[in-house]
Amino acid sequence: MTIELNVxxxxxxxxxxxxxxxxxxxxxxxxxxxxxxxxxxxxTTRFLRADAVEILDPSPDRVTPxxxxxxPGRCGGCDWQHASLEAxxxxxAEVVTxxxxxxxxxxxxxxxxxxxxxxxxxxxxxxxxFAVTPDGVPGLRRHRSHEIEPVDACLIAHPEVxxxxxxxxxxRGASSVEAIATSxxxxxxxxxxxxxxxxxxxxxxxxxxxxxxxGRGHVRAVRGRTALTERVGEREFRVTGSGFWxxxxxxxxxxxxxxxxxxxxxxxxxxxxxxxxxxLFAAGLAEAxxxxxxxxxxxxxxxxxxxxxxxLRDLPQAxxxxxxxxxxxxxxxxxxADVVVADPPxxxxxxEVVNRIAALDAARIVYVSCDPATLARDLAWFAExxxxxxxxxxxxxxPMTHHVETVALLTRDxx
Numbered sequence: 001m002t003i004e005l006n007v008x009x010x011x012x013x014x015x016x017x018x019x020x021x022x023x024x025x026x027x028x029x030x031x032x033x034x035x036x037x038x039x040x041x042x043x044t045t046r047f048l049r050a051d052a053v054e055i056l057d058p059s060p061d062r063v064t065p066x067x068x069x070x071x072p073g074r075c076g077g078c079d080w081q082h083a084s085l086e087a088x089x090x091x092x093a094e095v096v097t098x099x100x101x102x103x104x105x106x107x108x109x110x111x112x113x114x115x116x117x118x119x120x121x122x123x124x125x126x127x128x129x130f131a132v133t134p135d136g137v138p139g140l141r142r143h144r145s146h147e148i149e150p151v152d153a154c155l156i157a158h159p160e161v162x163x164x165x166x167x168x169x170x171x172r173g174a175s176s177v178e179a180i181a182t183s184x185x186x187x188x189x190x191x192x193x194x195x196x197x198x199x200x201x202x203x204x205x206x207x208x209x210x211x212x213x214x215g216r217g218h219v220r221a222v223r224g225r226t227a228l229t230e231r232v233g234e235r236e237f238r239v240t241g242s243g244f245w246x247x248x249x250x251x252x253x254x255x256x257x258x259x260x261x262x263x264x265x266x267x268x269x270x271x272x273x274x275x276x277x278x279x280l281f282a283a284g285l286a287e288a289x290x291x292x293x294x295x296x297x298x299x300x301x302x303x304x305x306x307x308x309x310x311x312l313r314d315l316p317q318a319x320x321x322x323x324x325x326x327x328x329x330x331x332x333x334x335x336x337a338d339v340v341v342a343d344p345p346x347x348x349x350x351x352e353v354v355n356r357i358a359a360l361d362a363a364r365i366v367y368v369s370c371d372p373a374t375l376a377r378d379l380a381w382f383a384e385x386x387x388x389x390x391x392x393x394x395x396x397x398x399p400m401t402h403h404v405e406t407v408a409l410l411t412r413d414x415x
Contacts, residue, residue: 001040003050007032010091012099012373014079014402015049025050028143029072031059031083032091039072042144049144061087066122067155069140075151076143078400085121089114089396092404096372096394103376104383112394112404117250121399126158127247128166129178136172156400158249160187165205173197178242183249184229190219190242211241217302227307232256237278237311240303244277251397252280255368255405258393259341260284262366262409265293269338272360273297274325274353279308279318281341281368286318293317298328326356337362348374351381358385365410375406386413 005018007030015026018038023046030036030052038050051072055062065071065081080088089112100106118124130138131148139150152167160181166189171177174197178190187208192215193199201210201222209224219226219241230237230245232252239245246252259281265271265288273282276297286295297312297320299305308320321328325342328334337360342349348371349357357365365387369375379389387410397405 002037002053003040004056005030005036005038005050005052007034007036007052010094012095012402020048023047027052028079029053029082030055031061031087033059034062059087069149069151073142075140075149076145077140077154078156079402081400085399088121088399092396092402093394095402096392096404096406099372099376100379100389100392103373104380104389106376106379106389108389108392110392110394110406112396115248115250115254115395115397117248118399122155123157123159124249124399125154125156125247126161126181126183126249127178127242127245128154128157128161129176129242130166130171131176132171132174136170136174138167138169138171138177160185160206163187163206164189164208169202169204171199171202173199180228180242182228182239183231183252184236186228188224188228188241213241219303232280235283235311237280237283238307239278240307243301243304243307246397248397251395251405254395254397255407256280256284258395258407259366259368260288262391262407263288263339263341263364265289265339268292270336271295271339272334272337272341272362274340274342274357275299275344276308276320277301277304277343279311279320281343282308282318282320283312283315285339285341286312286315289317291317295319296321296332296334298323298325300324326353329356329360334360336360339364339366341366341368343368346371346374349378354378354381355385358382358387361412363412367408367410369406369408370403372404372406375408379408379410382410387411388413 007016016030018025025048027050035057036052037054042049069075070081092112096110139148161179166179176192180188190211192213210222212220267290271285276299282297295318305322312318340362391409395405
């Protein structure tokens with residue numbers, strides 16, 4: 001079914017909002033202020049989802065998508081290739097502002113800051129996970145679909161990722177292939193085989209470590225090493241295989257600076273780094289706290305814990321423990337902290353963890369989030385526990401997509 005829509009505003013998740021016969025329509029590939037023809041892709045009793053297939057009255061923010069695979073029914077990796085970079089950041093700021101107001105009751109003006117390393121919004125993604133079709137052709141998932149869009153190049157991929165030529169090789173027997181380019185010049189390909197299948201490794205376009213992810217946290221090196229090295233400032237970080245690391249080359253340093261500014265750690269402070277990954281923030285906190293201070297990192301993923309312990313080995317005031325945050329804090333008897341940094345997954349902290357963190361009576365809580373909705377939800381719960389949000393910064397760490405990274409500062413309400 002094709003319908004004509006007057007597009008109203010931007011919504012979370014790369015959608016715009018319109019209305020048709022009394023129902024809300026969430027429409028992709030449109031821009032606020034446009035009149036479009038849209039093909040309905042999903043219908044419920046409360047709302048519709050649709051793709052704009054013809055632009056009748058274009059917005060001045062509209063540009064021609066640089067990627068030939070962007071558009072209705074094509075690759076779902078990018079949401080905003082049809083909008084100028086300035087407009088993309090404005091839309092993201094509007095989404096963060098709206099989520100904070102609607103879910104947390106916060107009236108805060110948010111600007112989305114550019115992250116160095118992608119001046120045109122392209123060529124930034126240093127880790128790209130390609131799905132593989134049954135006949136071995138790599139591609140990217142279509143939006144809200146398990147279907148794979150074969151691609152021969154990805155314009156948001158870093159040039160060193162593209163040098164590997166993953167998209168131009170056949171990966172029969174694999175379920176996915178991740179291409180990685182590090183800040184130190186290393187490259188890697190991580191292959192996840194289908195069950196009971198082997199993968200004939202094709203020739204690559206550049207030298208790289210070739211790794212096989214055998215599941216359950218085990219990575220085997222076919223060529224080279226399983227451990228990759230990232231650098232932020234003067235410090236190096238080991239990241240094993242597909243372990244978590246910010247995919248924008250400028251994001252680790254940018255977010256570390258923002259976290260340390262908000263945390264304002266002083267020598268001798270006792271700080272927590274929750275969901276610490278391989279120890280990026282923990283290292284900065286430990287350096288600020290000094291030998292007389294202490295930092296505890298908590299992380300649930302075993303390989304990340306091993307990497308974090310390696311990365312912090314020269315900082316005796318820092319240690320890392322494995323476990324779920326709410327369980328580990330109780331098991332370790334942690335009942336106070338001067339500063340808490342939390343960088344949870346997209347699902348956010350949740351009420352149980354918010355309550356546990358608030359009970360630590362820290363002077364400052366720094367919350368790093370990649371999802372405005374779960375961030376706003378958790379900030380509302382923190383406010384109920386006496387921790388209002390006093391500042392927030394947002395960063396365009398994922399150009400061409402709807403994703404945005406935020407760092408919020410909460411301080412203890414003093415009565």
